[in-house]
Amino acid sequence: MRKPRITAAAGIALTALLAGACGVPGAGGGAASSGFEGPRITERVTPEDVAKMGDTTLRVLADAGEEQTLEALVPRYEKAYPNVEVEVVTKGFDDLLKTVPNSLSGSDAPDLAQGNQGYGTDGPLVRAGLLRPLDDVMRTYGWENTYTDGALKQYRWTPDGALFGSGSLYGISPVTEYVGVFYNREILDGLGIEPPGTYREFTAALDEVKAAGRQPLMLGNAEKYPASQVIGLVQGQNVSSRDVRSWVSGVPGATVADKGTQDAARTVQEWADDGYFGRGYDGISSDDAVAKFAAGKGAFLVAGSWNAPALQESMKGEVGFTLPTRPDGTRATVGSLGMGWHISAKTKKLPAAVAFLDMLMSEDFAQSIADVGRTPVTGSAEATSPVADAVNDTGLKLLADDGQNFYLDWASTTMYDTVGATTQDLLSGRTSPAGFTEALQEDWQDFAAEQREAAGAGAEDAS
Known part of the structure; x- marks a missing residue:
């Protein structure tokens, strides 16, 4: 995606x-x-x-x-x-x-x-x-x-x-390109918050920004995919890259309806409920979200590494970038x-x-x-x-850690729409974390069945 x-x-x-x-x-x-x-x-x-x-x-x-x-x-x-x-x-x-x-x-x-x-x-x-x-x-x-x-x-x-x-x-x-965390240096300096290096430091910084009355995360989800990338970033903390990639690749028996992915979905749903993304994010485009972040709306922006040149230019050097590490010091996130x-x-x-x-x-x-x-x-x-x-240094470390988790929508021909719609439902409370992962798994299973049927028809044609 x-x-x-x-x-x-x-x-x-x-x-x-x-x-x-x-x-x-x-x-x-x-x-x-x-x-x-x-x-x-x-x-x-x-x-x-x-x-x-x-x-x-x-x-x-x-x-x-x-x-x-x-x-x-x-x-x-x-x-x-x-x-x-x-x-x-x-x-x-x-x-x-x-x-x-x-x-x-x-x-x-x-x-x-x-x-x-x-x-x-x-x-x-x-x-x-x-x-x-x-x-x-x-x-x-x-x-x-x-x-x-x-x-x-x-x-x-x-x-x-x-x-x-x-x-x-x-x-x-x-x-290489991947999803990481941009941060506003001026906001963090004003609140006395050090740029986070680990995932625990990142979540602690979000709480500190919220407690100070500022918006922790800028999000524009009008195209439906940006919020799923936030979930993917958190999923990288909870689920091994091998398991995520196996599911995306369609390995028989793989599942996304696992506890780690449900926990990631729950975390992001709680951020939405607690106002970490502000208001009206489903009506804000991803490009407008980047512009609003550059203008000081939100201390952090979870987004693709490809936004770095535009943010550097518009923020005049007051932008930083990090990819929070897991407890073992390695990195994993949505990327390819x-x-x-x-x-x-x-x-x-x-x-x-x-x-x-x-x-x-x-x-x-x-x-x-x-x-x-x-x-x-x-x-x-x-x-x-x-x-x-x-961005470049972190991207090479991510590759060395074998932490690219690919994009969830690669998993089927309909997964792009399924992920986008189900993520909106998750953040609005219309579905639960379990409902979110089950919807993705159902799409995956339906596509796998179609693949098996097509392969069987091809074998019959060949004979």
Whole structure:
């Protein structure tokens, strides 16, 4: 349930040239992974390999939030591979998710495209055979040395697209993003409250702010997902990341109707009842909540790390960031790597596509990612502000702790709506903590049954 950073569609318009045919460098027999027929990448792609393609165009479809990253990457790529011109089309998050299946299945499919982790987008793309597995590319370029196994699960699928979290790798991203806690330095200093480091210190600080007559937490829940991210932050204190990810991934027997998640829901419901979020939060948008927090409404804001650049600019340095630690000193929260980059199964320009991913994932490009306010995980980089430095440092520690719990709405094609509506019911008192978790579990079980039925029908068709 990540929020799109930019919603307007845009593009980097570059001249298209005729595509040239070529062989694949390092190609060997066999498949890149189970169920895939085609050449493998067994050696790093070189400029000479790409040059053998002749003048060609590499077509890229991406989320609009990638514009600044691509504006830095594309000129560098075209300089390194002068026979390739990159044609980029970007679309707003919602528009991208609606159109990427048709784009990749069409006769003029892009060579690279972003999707979105989970059963809503990437699952159908894998099931339709529209994405090329990247296991061979990962091994050749050593990406498995950069990420924990838990983090890479978000891009793994069985070849039939039926099971998320295991199987072949179908995507990759050089960035991480997650939900943490922003705080207003001026408010905390005025109340004599130290910025919290642990979860216990965080909840104590909320109580102190409330006792002082100030609003502890700023929340805008008009889009329904922000409050669920607050629950997810607290859930990370109560439930192991492995259990949360197992549920999101659809592992048989997993449940979200557990005591830890119910306790998290109860905590956030009590915060709402006690006025910690103020009034009218269901009528405030997430963007307006960020603006109100920047203007001094609320001592804390639980929100995505991607808000750091805007808050740094608007608060003139009076903003800090933390991710409260668990009793054992580790961190866990709602979060993921960035929207996955995929290579189309239809591409005829595999060397150029692999070279594009290589440059995007390279240590040399990490600073360019940090310069546009994002958190690179592929190399060291200097942050653009103190709050960005805190976001980046904490994000890398979160990955090292294997504490990314993914987004609950990835768990089914209908979970986004279920989580949003049920969270509103929870905060308003229309449902209980147990009712909240049971509603999510019921959606999960219904979807699992649909998956089993579809798999059975597919097996019958194959026979």
